[in-house]
Amino acid sequence: IAGGTELRPYSEEIMEAAREATNELFDEFAAADADFAEIYEQWRQFRDNVHAWHQINEFSFESFVYGQQNGSS
Numbered sequence: 001i002a003g004g005t006e007l008r009p010y011s012e013e014i015m016e017a018a019r020e021a022t023n024e025l026f027d028e029f030a031a032a033d034a035d036f037a038e039i040y041e042q043w044r045q046f047r048d049n050v051h052a053w054h055q056i057n058e059f060s061f062e063s064f065v066y067g068q069q070n071g072s073s
Contacts, residue, residue, distance in 0.1 A: 001007065010018075030037035 026040055030040050
């Protein structure tokens, strides 16, 4: 950053393509491996259930902490 590097978030198009590719790979792995399929399904359920927690708690916390740090710099 000090040398001029610019930090930017990934575009929505890149993020969507990454999500789609990941889901395709997971589906392929699940189709080929019953153990993976069982664990993957349990993980997906957990991920879906914990999503609301991350949106409220984790995002709010990080926004507060990093907002405080940026405000004091």
